[in-house]
Amino acid sequence: MKLSFIGLIAGLLLPVTMQAQQRPNVIVFLVDDMGWMDTSLPMGDSAYPLNKRYYTPNMERLAAEGMKFSQAYATPVCTPTRVSLMTGMNAARHRVTNWTSPVRDRSSDNPDDQFGPLDWNINGCSPVPGVPGTVYATPLPQLLRDAGYFTVHVGKAHWGAQGTPGANPYNFGFTVNVAGHAAGHPQSYLGTENYGNIPGKASVQAVPDLQQYHGTDTFLTEALTLEALKSIETPVKNKQPFFLHLAHYTVHVPIQGDKRFLQRYLDAGLDTLEAKYASLVEGMDKSLGDIMDYLKKKNIDRQTVIIFMSDNGGLSLAPPRTGAPHTQNAPLKAGKGSMYEGGIREPMIVKWPGVTKAGTMAKQYVMIEDFFPTILAMAGVRYKTVQQVDGRSFVNILQNPRSADSTRPLVWHYPNKWVPRDGPGINYKSTIRQGRWKMIYNMRDGKKELYDIEADLRESNDLSAANPAKVKALSALLSDRLREWNAQMPPLKNTGKAAPFPDETE
């Protein structure tokens, strides 16, 4: 009785930081444009040739200590993924369906002969209402901060255009921001080039906040890692739980070599560009290792969740990549921008000490909007949002990797034009997956492809002609979802009307 009284007194006196001490720290380690095969860690059941090309020992270590997800999905390009992560919304609903230009009110869509301009949310996400061209939502870090978390963003943000609140991570509820702004890639990875901040030559992609590394040999990945570790010193010291969103600029273009790691790949016979790309990957992996080492050194590794993820598939346009186009994620088809697996399937690993079992693999598919409710569940936060959250918590999968649900539909919606010439699965597509089945709808001609993803990872065998009932059922399910979300279809120039929903065509 006396002890509980003391507990009560202490509880009343304690600030939020103290009450929250038992909640785990959460680190989202988000990589940019990293493909499912850009790692020495086989993300599925078995290894493929590209796993031999890359060297990512720390991803292997994290997977050995936690759980890897063989079927984790994002959207085909970066901003939609990042907005889904921040809001828990599906891209079809939040309407930030393409990457946002850092310049306000400028659509990144390419012009098209068949379709007119789409009225998507070209300015991205906004944590305050009333900003034209944005989706208004309550962001994840704001909810975590309100619940007592110390929230840190380091690296690429790319949630909104300059001149809108979404351009600045501080408006999303981050306590600390380093190097995040409206741009989607770095002008330069090189400290010797001031990450682009050369007077008169700086573009909007010049990386902010890293002045102490200017003129030095510090590669951007390393600078961000050092700043991330510095930023969490305060909550670690104060025993306040933290949320670290370490969103690396790697491995997005410009493909500049990280010379700490380059030689290995030149020695292996890769051409210069692909060697540089591989060195970007390894530099990112080293950062992961440094974070893990730090947690161990500070004795907080047992209280810290690490979630490794990429924001879309690996770039498979060649050039700038070398080799045959759209082979860079093999056995997955195509790459960034595409509705094929190469564009949306991501390397994902989660370590939640005390919950995930070491060295396990989950085969249940999950999607980027699931991060929002999952992280809030990990943090034990009760919350309210202005948006409707589409994601589902995957805590049950973390507790039991054999959790399975083959009825859940996943939806991708891309009524935009990413590149001037359509590529495989690229531009004007809508896609649904349910269980083993995946259907891709082409808004240009109404064509539908159907794949059995579990039997046909490469998506080489279109089963639509043989399975008209399945196509019809998936068309109806996809269309229902899109209508419910008030999703946009691109306007046809010749009629002025929107392209039909999947169930409105044969």
Next chain:
Amino acid sequence: MKLSFIGLIAGLLLPVTMQAQQRPNVIVFLVDDMGWMDTSLPMGDSAYPLNKRYYTPNMERLAAEGMKFSQAYATPVCTPTRVSLMTGMNAARHRVTNWTSPVRDRSSDNPDDQFGPLDWNINGCSPVPGVPGTVYATPLPQLLRDAGYFTVHVGKAHWGAQGTPGANPYNFGFTVNVAGHAAGHPQSYLGTENYGNIPGKASVQAVPDLQQYHGTDTFLTEALTLEALKSIETPVKNKQPFFLHLAHYTVHVPIQGDKRFLQRYLDAGLDTLEAKYASLVEGMDKSLGDIMDYLKKKNIDRQTVIIFMSDNGGLSLAPPRTGAPHTQNAPLKAGKGSMYEGGIREPMIVKWPGVTKAGTMAKQYVMIEDFFPTILAMAGVRYKTVQQVDGRSFVNILQNPRSADSTRPLVWHYPNKWVPRDGPGINYKSTIRQGRWKMIYNMRDGKKELYDIEADLRESNDLSAANPAKVKALSALLSDRLREWNAQMPPLKNTGKAAPFPDETE
């Protein structure tokens, strides 16, 4: 007995943030290049004509609620002042005696016929040892953060060159940094000009971190104020004491009008440039008012110290100012860069609720290096530093504005060349003040001027010829201080030897 046991238990369990809850928040509101007369608040016993030119109701309000200092000093230019504030060291000792170029290893000194290059700390201050061209010191915010404070920097930093740790406020122990980097002024105050961040046109002075205001009508002063208030939300909510270093870029050049306030000064008949300057001042004053309003609204005004200060005298070069040169701080002589009062005497106001008495004035002189021990005393912090601290706490003055010490010597040391042509009190000077007496030593010719500052605020009456004993005594005292601090004298080109100390010349 039972209660103290509970207290003990609670004390053991409490994180730093909680133990510190009774400590005051401290806000240093630092203005750039603001002169002693750039305000409607008379900083001494009586008003002067320039007080009628400016409109700063919030400075008046702060003075009415706290204590103004009629004889507060900084160094003649910005970086030395800022480094003294961060380190507690006199500029003669820290050797960052001129403003630092944002470009590493580049001296901002002008070339000279008489003197060769001086080996001063051209890269500024460094919180880590071993960085060439820097003074290594334990910075104030680091000590406050170590003691449990939430530390925020917003605005101009300018402590060190790009490529050195001193370029980044995060390395000084700030938990949050907004818009602080290696540069000493903004490329633009205008949101419509992205504060300089125009692709291909950005200079090193482009202001970082404010992307959400790009393309909007938000003046830089307002953007920084909004960000400062946002940054302290977390500690206010968590009841963690905070240290806010709000270092405005105003009123440094470029003199761009703050159009929210411009018309008042045009209506008063000021020329366009001086009207713009006055609008910069009023915009800064509005920021001060907004901060004060916020503290009141959050009911933390009684727990929050506000220290208002400028970093050097008002710019008196004309052009860019209009009017006769060196009249812009009248009745004070000269301005920024000068050893005369116009270059070093600053508007300073301190409100420490429960300590300072409302509407009081302290006449005891204080100096910028005193801020370091004073703020640590306010915060009740026990600390160790790698540097020897030269400043003295002025807490006794805050407790009793009539505290007086006419024996303390103050020293200014400027063995550099700020502008290409020497101005009044500008370039190659060393100065001492003790009691009413002030002596200025000219390194070029050994000439010494002597003023009775209390009788002759305008420094119009050189008393050196009539008081050789006083000149001799002050020369000895100044030289002793400089030798003890291992202060630098500029090397004479014709002999290769350093210019003599004051007591080495007649």
